[in-house]
Amino acid sequence: MYNLLKGKKGIIFGALDSNSIAWKVAERAHEEGAEFVLTNAPIAMRMGTINQLAEQTGSQVIPADATSMEDLQNLVDKSMEILGGKIDFVLHSIGMSVNVRKGNHYTDQNYDFTTKGWDVSAVSFHKVLNVLYNSNAMNEWGSIVALTYMAAQRVFPDYNDMADNKSYLESIARSFGYFFGRDQKVRVNTISQSPTATTAGQGVKGFDGFIRYAEEMSPLGNATALECADYTISMFSDLTKKVSLQNLFHDGGFSNMGISTKVMENFSKE
Numbered sequence: 001m002y003n004l005l006k007g008k009k010g011i012i013f014g015a016l017d018s019n020s021i022a023w024k025v026a027e028r029a030h031e032e033g034a035e036f037v038l039t040n041a042p043i044a045m046r047m048g049t050i051n052q053l054a055e056q057t058g059s060q061v062i063p064a065d066a067t068s069m070e071d072l073q074n075l076v077d078k079s080m081e082i083l084g085g086k087i088d089f090v091l092h093s094i095g096m097s098v099n100v101r102k103g104n105h106y107t108d109q110n111y112d113f114t115t116k117g118w119d120v121s122a123v124s125f126h127k128v129l130n131v132l133y134n135s136n137a138m139n140e141w142g143s144i145v146a147l148t149y150m151a152a153q154r155v156f157p158d159y160n161d162m163a164d165n166k167s168y169l170e171s172i173a174r175s176f177g178y179f180f181g182r183d184q185k186v187r188v189n190t191i192s193q194s195p196t197a198t199t200a201g202q203g204v205k206g207f208d209g210f211i212r213y214a215e216e217m218s219p220l221g222n223a224t225a226l227e228c229a230d231y232t233i234s235m236f237s238d239l240t241k242k243v244s245l246q247n248l249f250h251d252g253g254f255s256n257m258g259i260s261t262k263v264m265e266n267f268s269k270e
Ligand SMILES: NC(=O)c1ccc[n+]([C@@H]2O[C@H](COP(=O)([O-])OP(=O)(O)OC[C@H]3O[C@@H](n4cnc5c(N)ncnc54)[C@H](O)[C@@H]3O)[C@@H](O)[C@H]2O)c1
Pocket: 013, 014, 015, 016, 017, 019, 020, 021, 022, 040, 041, 044, 064, 065, 066, 067, 092, 093, 094, 095, 096, 120, 147, 148, 149, 192, 193, 194, 195, 196, 197, 198, 199, 200, 201, 202
């Protein structure tokens, strides 16, 4: 371990169980010397095992529905109290599509579900940034990261309306990131992660085939949740102070591939 986050204070959204990317980020942040508050939706408190992570990392848990401005304000105020000062890093690791859950096809959505998924998966990031910015809760040179997926740029038919939500999320990182950088010297980025076997990931139809395909297309293979956590830690550290408004691909090279020899073998006649 490198003490990369020694003395830093953070808020980590989205650790549901030990497969969650946020869970790995919390474990790595703890190892790197950070103190943080864990948060998740009240319903996830009952379903998941976040208290175990809290015990393991010496953290407190504050429930917050990331679509509720009231919950978010309470979270940020209480986090500053608990941590004894302003925040240095925030991870937004939240995604949910009701259309995916209910099995609605992309071409035949229930728009109430579309709106709900958009609010949870994308607008919640704007709300988090809003509360942090207007509460002046971030330290200078702080870092805010949200997790995203490449369906924001390219077509992945079964990613459904989450593709649109991720495009919106990435746009918020740029648009809000401008004001956060200009006014408070805080950086805002998204990390675009490989398909990863988590509760949210496995909700995507055909996930098993999809993750194998990505593995064979990527020169370095898929990035794991732990590797995503390592990258996220580097984005929270002082080693990346001038990286902002970026969508950063963390995918073993997948995003720049056209075809790989391994995938090609499946289509070659000889
Ligand atoms: N798993 C993948 O293949 C993959 C790939 C790229 C990006 N991502 C992104 O990574 C992030 C984390 O997902 P994960 O794969 O670790 O899955 P996960 O299911 O472990 O995490 C999703 C989290 O979102 C939380 N959440 C849902 N609604 C919420 C609400 N209203 N308020 C607060 N929290 C809420 C859930 O409780 C859960 O903890 C998501 O943004 C996801 O889209 C995942």
